[in-house]
C-alpha cells in the first residue's frame with residue numbers, strides 16, 4: 495500500500511505542500527479498460543479542480 499502519493503497537479507483540491515496528495519485514497523484508472531502498457535495510459539480519477 496502506498497504511504498505517500500506524490501502528485502504535480504497543483505490545481506487539485508487534494509494537492510498539498512511538497513507535491514503531496516492529501517486524499518485518504520485515490521482511484522487510478524486506465525484509458526484501455528483494466529490494463530495499461532505505459533504510465534501515459536493511466537489517470538487519477540480522484541482529481542477535483544480547485545479553481546486555481
Ligand code: SF4
Nearest residue numbers: 501506509515538540
Ligand atoms: S487526488 Fe489525484 S490529482 Fe489530486 S492530488 Fe491526489 S493524486 Fe493528484
